Amino acid sequence: MAKPSPALLRNVPLFSDLDERDLVSLAEEFNERRFSAGDTVALEGEGGLMFFVVESGELSVEVHGEAVSTIGPGAAFGEIALIDRRPRTATVTAASDVKAYGLPVFVFRPFVEARPQLAWKLLEAMADRLAVAESR
Numbered sequence: 001m002a003k004p005s006p007a008l009l010r011n012v013p014l015f016s017d018l019d020e021r022d023l024v025s026l027a028e029e030f031n032e033r034r035f036s037a038g039d040t041v042a043l044e045g046e047g048g049l050m051f052f053v054v055e056s057g058e059l060s061v062e063v064h065g066e067a068v069s070t071i072g073p074g075a076a077f078g079e080i081a082l083i084d085r086r087p088r089t090a091t092v093t094a095a096s097d098v099k100a101y102g103l104p105v106f107v108f109r110p111f112v113e114a115r116p117q118l119a120w121k122l123l124e125a126m127a128d129r130l131a132v133a134e135s136r
Helices: 006-010 020-027 079-083 105-113 116-134
Strands: 031-035 040-042 050-056 059-063 066-071 091-094 098-104
Touching: 006 020, 006 050, 050 079, 050 105, 079 105, 079 116, 098 105, 105 116
Parallel strands: none
Antiparallel strands: 031 098, 040 091, 050 098, 059 066, 059 091
8 A cells, every 4th residue: 555755744744844764654654545526534523533644636624514624735634633532623525536645543642752843743733723713
C-alpha cells in the first residue's frame, strides 16, 4: 500500500518542523485511502479515530448542515481525533475523487509523546479551530 511522501507531510503545518528522519518514520505509519465523489469521510457526531492528509481531490466541510470550508491537496483534517475520542465536529464529504492518507490515533499518540514540539503544534491548531468556531 502506498505511503505519503515526506514532502507532502512537511507541507502540513502540524508536521512542518519535524526533521527528515521523523517525517520518514511518520510517513510509514499512514495508509492510503481513496474516496469517490459523494463519499462521507467523516460524519459529525460520530466517533473519529483517524487523521487525514489529502494528496489530491477536494472535500467539503459542513457543521450543523452548513457549508463552512473546503479541504484540498496538502491540507489535513481530523486532528481533534488525535487528542481525544470525542465525536467528530464536522461532516467531511468528498467533492471529487480523493486520494488521502490516514493515520490512526493509536499510532500517533506515542509519536507525539516522544516529540513535545508536536504537542505544542497540536495546541496551536486547536486554538485556531476554537477561534473559528467562536466567530460563528
